[in-house]
Amino acid sequence: RILQSALRQAVLRDEFRLEYQPLVNLADGRIVGAEALLRWQHPERGLLPPGDFIALAEDAGLIGQIGEWVLGQACREAANWPEHVGIAVNLSPLQFRDSGLVEIIDRALAQAGLAPGRLELEITETTMLETNSETVDALWQLHGRGVRVALDDFGTGYSSLSYLRRFPFDKIKIDRSFIRDLGYEKDDSSIVLAIIGLAERMGMVVTAEGVETPRQAEILNSYGCGQAQGYLFSRPVSAAVFGELLVTGT
Ligand code: G
Ligand code: G
Ligand code: MN
Ligand code: NA
Numbered sequence: 001r002i003l004q005s006a007l008r009q010a011v012l013r014d015e016f017r018l019e020y021q022p023l024v025n026l027a028d029g030r031i032v033g034a035e036a037l038l039r040w041q042h043p044e045r046g047l048l049p050p051g052d053f054i055a056l057a058e059d060a061g062l063i064g065q066i067g068e069w070v071l072g073q074a075c076r077e078a079a080n081w082p083e084h085v086g087i088a089v090n091l092s093p094l095q096f097r098d099s100g101l102v103e104i105i106d107r108a109l110a111q112a113g114l115a116p117g118r119l120e121l122e123i124t125e126t127t128m129l130e131t132n133s134e135t136v137d138a139l140w141q142l143h144g145r146g147v148r149v150a151l152d153d154f155g156t157g158y159s160s161l162s163y164l165r166r167f168p169f170d171k172i173k174i175d176r177s178f179i180r181d182l183g184y185e186k187d188d189s190s191i192v193l194a195i196i197g198l199a200e201r202m203g204m205v206v207t208a209e210g211v212e213t214p215r216q217a218e219i220l221n222s223y224g225c226g227q228a229q230g231y232l233f234s235r236p237v238s239a240a241v242f243g244e245l246l247v248t249g250t
Contacts, residue, residue, distance in 0.1 A: 002053055004060040011065055015041050018073055019236035022245060023088070023207060023229050026221045031246060033086035035122070035229065036074040037236045038066070058094055067095040068104050075112035075119065077239045081246060088120040088150060093127040099134060102141050109147075116146040120171065123149065125157030128167070136167065143168035150207070154195065164202060172199045176210020176230070183219050196223050 010016065020034035040048040057063045071089055078087035095101060109116055121142065128151075143149060150171035151163065155178055163169070174195055181188050192208070199206045208220050211230030220228060234245060 002048075002056055004056060004062075007053060007056055007060055007062055010040055010042070011062060011069075015043070016066065016069060016073075017041050017047070017238075018070065018077065019238060020077075020242040021229055021236040022234045022242070023086075023227050024233050026208075026217060026225055026228050029233075030249065031085060032227065033088060033120070034078075034242055035088040035236075036070060036090070038070055038090075054092065058092060063092045063094050064098055067092060068108075071105060071108040072111065075108045075114045078118060079112045079114045080243070083115070083118070085246065086118045086120055086148070087114075088122050090122045090152065091127065093124075093130055096123060096127050096135055096138075097130060097132075102138050105142060105147065106145075116142075117148070120148040120150050122152040122173065124152045125154065125159055125163065128160075128163050129158055131167075139167055143170075153209075155191065161198075164198075164204075169204055171205040171207060173207045173209050173229075174225075176208075179208050179210045179216055179220075179230075180212075182216050189219070192220070192225075193223055196225050200224065 017039045018036045019039055020036060022031045023033040023035065024030060025032050038050045038054075040053055042048050054063070057066050074087050074089050078085070098104070105119070109119060139149060148170040149168055150173055151169050152173045153175045154172045156175045172195060174192060178188050178192055182192060183189070196206050205226050207227040207229055208216075208225050209229050211217050211220065211228040211232045213232060217228060217232055237245070
Protein backbone atom coordinates (compact mmCIF):
# COMPACT_ATOMS: atom_id res chain seq x y z
CA ARG A 1 0.00 0.00 0.00
CA ILE A 2 1.22 3.47 -0.88
CA LEU A 3 0.74 6.27 1.61
CA GLN A 4 -0.21 9.85 0.88
CA SER A 5 2.89 10.98 2.78
CA ALA A 6 5.11 8.95 0.42
CA LEU A 7 3.44 10.56 -2.58
CA ARG A 8 3.94 14.01 -1.06
CA GLN A 9 7.64 13.24 -0.68
CA ALA A 10 7.79 12.02 -4.27
CA VAL A 11 6.52 15.41 -5.45
CA LEU A 12 9.15 17.21 -3.39
CA ARG A 13 11.91 14.83 -4.51
CA ASP A 14 10.98 15.03 -8.17
CA GLU A 15 10.53 11.26 -8.55
CA PHE A 16 8.16 11.35 -11.54
CA ARG A 17 9.10 10.42 -15.09
CA LEU A 18 7.32 10.43 -18.40
CA GLU A 19 7.37 7.65 -20.94
CA TYR A 20 6.28 8.20 -24.50
CA GLN A 21 4.26 5.87 -26.69
CA PRO A 22 4.40 6.63 -30.43
CA LEU A 23 1.28 7.50 -32.42
CA VAL A 24 1.72 6.44 -36.01
CA ASN A 25 0.08 7.35 -39.27
CA LEU A 26 -1.42 4.01 -40.35
CA ALA A 27 -1.03 4.53 -44.09
CA ASP A 28 2.79 4.80 -43.99
CA GLY A 29 3.73 3.80 -40.43
CA ARG A 30 5.44 7.11 -39.69
CA ILE A 31 5.47 8.56 -36.17
CA VAL A 32 3.26 11.64 -35.94
CA GLY A 33 3.26 12.09 -32.18
CA ALA A 34 3.46 10.49 -28.76
CA GLU A 35 1.26 10.04 -25.72
CA ALA A 36 2.99 11.02 -22.49
CA LEU A 37 2.45 8.37 -19.79
CA LEU A 38 3.31 9.14 -16.19
CA ARG A 39 5.48 6.88 -14.02
CA TRP A 40 6.74 7.18 -10.48
CA GLN A 41 10.36 6.16 -9.99
CA HIS A 42 9.85 4.81 -6.49
CA PRO A 43 13.09 4.51 -4.46
CA GLU A 44 12.31 0.94 -3.33
CA ARG A 45 9.58 -0.42 -5.58
CA GLY A 46 10.96 0.68 -8.94
CA LEU A 47 8.97 2.22 -11.76
CA LEU A 48 5.27 2.41 -10.83
CA PRO A 49 2.48 2.82 -13.40
CA PRO A 50 -0.20 5.52 -13.00
CA GLY A 51 -2.82 2.94 -11.97
CA ASP A 52 -0.86 2.54 -8.73
CA PHE A 53 -0.98 6.17 -7.62
CA ILE A 54 -3.20 8.51 -9.71
CA ALA A 55 -6.33 7.87 -7.61
CA LEU A 56 -4.29 8.43 -4.45
CA ALA A 57 -2.90 11.66 -5.90
CA GLU A 58 -6.44 12.81 -6.58
CA ASP A 59 -7.58 11.97 -3.04
CA ALA A 60 -4.53 13.66 -1.54
CA GLY A 61 -5.08 16.86 -3.49
CA LEU A 62 -1.77 16.37 -5.29
CA ILE A 63 -3.01 15.74 -8.83
CA GLY A 64 -2.96 19.45 -9.70
CA GLN A 65 0.72 19.78 -8.87
CA ILE A 66 1.65 16.49 -10.51
CA GLY A 67 -0.44 17.29 -13.58
CA GLU A 68 1.21 20.67 -13.93
CA TRP A 69 4.59 18.97 -13.82
CA VAL A 70 3.44 16.51 -16.51
CA LEU A 71 2.30 19.34 -18.80
CA GLY A 72 5.55 21.27 -18.31
CA GLN A 73 7.81 18.26 -18.80
CA ALA A 74 5.89 16.95 -21.83
CA CYS A 75 6.02 20.35 -23.54
CA ARG A 76 9.74 20.78 -22.77
CA GLU A 77 10.64 17.37 -24.16
CA ALA A 78 8.38 17.75 -27.21
CA ALA A 79 10.08 21.05 -28.04
CA ASN A 80 13.17 18.96 -28.96
CA TRP A 81 11.28 16.92 -31.55
CA PRO A 82 10.64 17.75 -35.22
CA GLU A 83 7.74 20.17 -35.69
CA HIS A 84 5.42 17.62 -37.25
CA VAL A 85 5.56 15.47 -34.10
CA GLY A 86 2.87 16.26 -31.51
CA ILE A 87 2.52 15.45 -27.81
CA ALA A 88 -0.62 14.14 -26.10
CA VAL A 89 -1.15 14.57 -22.35
CA ASN A 90 -3.84 12.89 -20.22
CA LEU A 91 -5.89 15.19 -18.01
CA SER A 92 -7.50 14.07 -14.76
CA PRO A 93 -11.11 15.20 -14.23
CA LEU A 94 -9.86 17.28 -11.30
CA GLN A 95 -7.37 19.15 -13.47
CA PHE A 96 -10.11 19.73 -15.96
CA ARG A 97 -12.27 21.36 -13.30
CA ASP A 98 -9.45 23.60 -12.07
CA SER A 99 -10.27 27.19 -13.00
CA GLY A 100 -6.55 27.82 -13.60
CA LEU A 101 -6.19 25.16 -16.30
CA VAL A 102 -5.97 27.49 -19.30
CA GLU A 103 -3.34 29.59 -17.56
CA ILE A 104 -1.32 26.49 -16.58
CA ILE A 105 -1.34 25.27 -20.18
CA ASP A 106 -0.47 28.70 -21.58
CA ARG A 107 2.50 28.84 -19.21
CA ALA A 108 3.70 25.31 -20.06
CA LEU A 109 3.60 26.11 -23.78
CA ALA A 110 5.27 29.51 -23.43
CA GLN A 111 8.05 28.28 -21.15
CA ALA A 112 8.82 25.38 -23.49
CA GLY A 113 8.46 27.49 -26.63
CA LEU A 114 6.07 24.89 -28.03
CA ALA A 115 3.46 25.84 -30.63
CA PRO A 116 -0.06 25.24 -29.18
CA GLY A 117 -0.97 23.13 -32.22
CA ARG A 118 1.55 20.50 -31.13
CA LEU A 119 -0.19 19.85 -27.79
CA GLU A 120 -3.14 17.50 -27.51
CA LEU A 121 -5.18 17.04 -24.34
CA GLU A 122 -6.73 13.61 -23.74
CA ILE A 123 -10.02 13.76 -21.89
CA THR A 124 -12.17 10.72 -21.09
CA GLU A 125 -15.93 10.47 -21.41
CA THR A 126 -16.13 10.15 -17.64
CA THR A 127 -14.42 13.52 -17.34
CA MET A 128 -17.01 14.99 -19.70
CA LEU A 129 -19.75 13.93 -17.29
CA GLU A 130 -18.55 16.60 -14.92
CA THR A 131 -18.59 19.55 -17.27
CA ASN A 132 -20.09 22.88 -16.35
CA SER A 133 -20.12 26.24 -18.13
CA GLU A 134 -16.60 27.02 -16.89
CA THR A 135 -15.01 23.80 -18.11
CA VAL A 136 -16.79 24.11 -21.45
CA ASP A 137 -15.47 27.65 -21.71
CA ALA A 138 -11.93 26.44 -20.93
CA LEU A 139 -12.15 23.81 -23.68
CA TRP A 140 -13.22 26.38 -26.23
CA GLN A 141 -10.49 28.80 -25.12
CA LEU A 142 -7.83 26.13 -25.54
CA HIS A 143 -9.28 25.05 -28.85
CA GLY A 144 -9.20 28.72 -29.93
CA ARG A 145 -5.46 28.83 -29.20
CA GLY A 146 -4.92 25.83 -31.46
CA VAL A 147 -4.50 23.25 -28.69
CA ARG A 148 -6.03 19.96 -29.81
CA VAL A 149 -8.57 18.05 -27.76
CA ALA A 150 -9.00 14.25 -27.92
CA LEU A 151 -11.81 12.14 -26.48
CA ASP A 152 -9.93 9.23 -24.88
CA ASP A 153 -11.06 5.60 -24.32
CA PHE A 154 -14.04 6.27 -26.59
CA GLY A 155 -16.86 3.78 -26.22
CA THR A 156 -16.12 2.62 -22.68
CA GLY A 157 -17.55 5.40 -20.53
CA TYR A 158 -20.95 6.94 -20.48
CA SER A 159 -20.73 7.56 -24.19
CA SER A 160 -22.94 10.34 -25.27
CA LEU A 161 -22.84 11.44 -28.86
CA SER A 162 -24.02 14.85 -27.69
CA TYR A 163 -20.46 15.47 -26.41
CA LEU A 164 -19.28 15.37 -29.99
CA ARG A 165 -21.79 18.02 -30.93
CA ARG A 166 -21.29 20.35 -27.99
CA PHE A 167 -17.52 20.28 -27.56
CA PRO A 168 -14.62 21.03 -29.87
CA PHE A 169 -13.04 17.59 -30.16
CA ASP A 170 -10.34 17.23 -32.78
CA LYS A 171 -9.85 13.52 -32.26
CA ILE A 172 -11.50 10.32 -31.08
CA LYS A 173 -9.36 7.57 -29.57
CA ILE A 174 -11.14 4.24 -29.97
CA ASP A 175 -10.68 2.18 -26.82
CA ARG A 176 -8.54 -0.91 -27.21
CA SER A 177 -11.38 -3.21 -26.12
CA PHE A 178 -12.92 -2.68 -29.59
CA ILE A 179 -9.62 -3.31 -31.37
CA ARG A 180 -8.69 -6.58 -29.64
CA ASP A 181 -11.03 -8.90 -31.55
CA LEU A 182 -11.11 -6.95 -34.79
CA GLY A 183 -11.44 -9.37 -37.70
CA TYR A 184 -12.94 -12.05 -35.42
CA GLU A 185 -15.90 -10.29 -33.82
CA LYS A 186 -18.31 -8.95 -36.40
CA ASP A 187 -19.90 -6.47 -33.98
CA ASP A 188 -16.52 -4.93 -33.13
CA SER A 189 -15.84 -4.34 -36.82
CA SER A 190 -19.22 -2.65 -37.22
CA ILE A 191 -18.64 -0.40 -34.22
CA VAL A 192 -15.14 0.57 -35.32
CA LEU A 193 -16.34 1.29 -38.86
CA ALA A 194 -19.19 3.42 -37.55
CA ILE A 195 -16.89 5.46 -35.28
CA ILE A 196 -14.44 6.06 -38.14
CA GLY A 197 -17.29 7.15 -40.45
CA LEU A 198 -18.76 9.46 -37.83
CA ALA A 199 -15.39 11.05 -37.06
CA GLU A 200 -14.59 11.54 -40.72
CA ARG A 201 -17.87 13.32 -41.40
CA MET A 202 -17.35 15.54 -38.38
CA GLY A 203 -13.79 16.39 -39.41
CA MET A 204 -12.13 14.55 -36.54
CA VAL A 205 -9.00 12.39 -36.59
CA VAL A 206 -9.35 8.81 -35.32
CA THR A 207 -6.69 6.94 -33.36
CA ALA A 208 -7.08 3.21 -32.68
CA GLU A 209 -5.60 2.22 -29.33
CA GLY A 210 -4.05 -1.09 -28.36
CA VAL A 211 -3.02 -2.23 -31.84
CA GLU A 212 -0.93 -5.35 -31.27
CA THR A 213 -0.97 -7.30 -34.54
CA PRO A 214 -0.24 -6.55 -38.22
CA ARG A 215 -3.70 -7.93 -39.03
CA GLN A 216 -5.41 -5.36 -36.80
CA ALA A 217 -3.35 -2.59 -38.40
CA GLU A 218 -4.23 -3.83 -41.88
CA ILE A 219 -7.95 -3.97 -41.13
CA LEU A 220 -7.93 -0.51 -39.53
CA ASN A 221 -6.07 0.93 -42.49
CA SER A 222 -8.60 -0.61 -44.87
CA TYR A 223 -11.37 0.99 -42.79
CA GLY A 224 -9.77 4.41 -43.27
CA CYS A 225 -8.55 4.82 -39.70
CA GLY A 226 -5.93 7.58 -39.71
CA GLN A 227 -3.74 6.82 -36.72
CA ALA A 228 -2.84 3.98 -34.42
CA GLN A 229 -1.04 3.35 -31.18
CA GLY A 230 -0.06 0.07 -29.57
CA TYR A 231 2.57 -2.56 -28.85
CA LEU A 232 2.79 -3.45 -32.58
CA PHE A 233 4.59 -0.14 -33.10
CA SER A 234 6.14 0.40 -29.69
CA ARG A 235 5.59 0.12 -25.97
CA PRO A 236 5.85 3.34 -23.97
CA VAL A 237 9.58 4.26 -23.90
CA SER A 238 11.86 6.85 -22.29
CA ALA A 239 12.36 10.25 -23.90
CA ALA A 240 15.83 9.15 -25.03
CA VAL A 241 14.54 6.01 -26.75
CA PHE A 242 11.64 7.93 -28.31
CA GLY A 243 14.19 10.40 -29.71
CA GLU A 244 16.00 7.44 -31.33
CA LEU A 245 12.72 6.10 -32.78
CA LEU A 246 12.17 9.49 -34.40
CA VAL A 247 15.57 9.27 -36.07
CA THR A 248 15.35 5.63 -37.19
CA GLY A 249 11.66 5.94 -38.12
CA THR A 250 10.14 3.21 -35.92
O1 G B 1 0.87 4.00 -18.62
P1 G B 1 -0.30 3.11 -18.50
O2 G B 1 -0.29 2.27 -19.66
O3 G B 1 -0.30 2.24 -17.28
O4 G B 1 -1.53 4.13 -18.34
C1 G B 1 -2.68 3.82 -17.65
C2 G B 1 -3.62 4.99 -17.58
O5 G B 1 -3.10 6.03 -16.76
C3 G B 1 -3.84 5.64 -18.93
O6 G B 1 -5.00 5.14 -19.48
C4 G B 1 -3.99 7.10 -18.65
O7 G B 1 -5.33 7.51 -18.78
C5 G B 1 -3.53 7.27 -17.22
N1 G B 1 -2.42 8.23 -17.22
C6 G B 1 -1.19 8.09 -17.75
N2 G B 1 -0.45 9.20 -17.59
C7 G B 1 -1.25 10.09 -16.96
C8 G B 1 -1.08 11.44 -16.52
O8 G B 1 -0.04 12.08 -16.72
N3 G B 1 -2.12 12.03 -15.88
C9 G B 1 -3.31 11.37 -15.67
N4 G B 1 -4.27 12.02 -15.03
N5 G B 1 -3.51 10.11 -16.07
C10 G B 1 -2.50 9.48 -16.72
O1 G C 1 -4.76 6.87 -21.75
P1 G C 1 -5.00 5.39 -21.90
O2 G C 1 -5.95 4.81 -20.98
O3 G C 1 -5.41 5.05 -23.26
O4 G C 1 -3.56 4.77 -21.67
C1 G C 1 -2.92 3.97 -22.55
C2 G C 1 -2.63 2.68 -21.83
O5 G C 1 -2.72 1.60 -22.74
C3 G C 1 -1.26 2.65 -21.25
O6 G C 1 -1.37 2.05 -20.01
C4 G C 1 -0.47 1.75 -22.19
O7 G C 1 0.58 1.08 -21.55
C5 G C 1 -1.56 0.80 -22.64
N1 G C 1 -1.28 0.26 -23.96
C6 G C 1 -0.71 0.90 -24.98
N2 G C 1 -0.62 0.11 -26.07
C7 G C 1 -1.17 -1.07 -25.73
C8 G C 1 -1.36 -2.29 -26.44
O8 G C 1 -1.05 -2.45 -27.62
N3 G C 1 -1.98 -3.29 -25.76
C9 G C 1 -2.37 -3.17 -24.48
N4 G C 1 -2.94 -4.22 -23.90
N5 G C 1 -2.19 -2.02 -23.77
C10 G C 1 -1.60 -0.98 -24.38
MN1 MN D 1 -4.80 8.35 -23.03
NA1 NA E 1 -7.11 5.39 -23.85
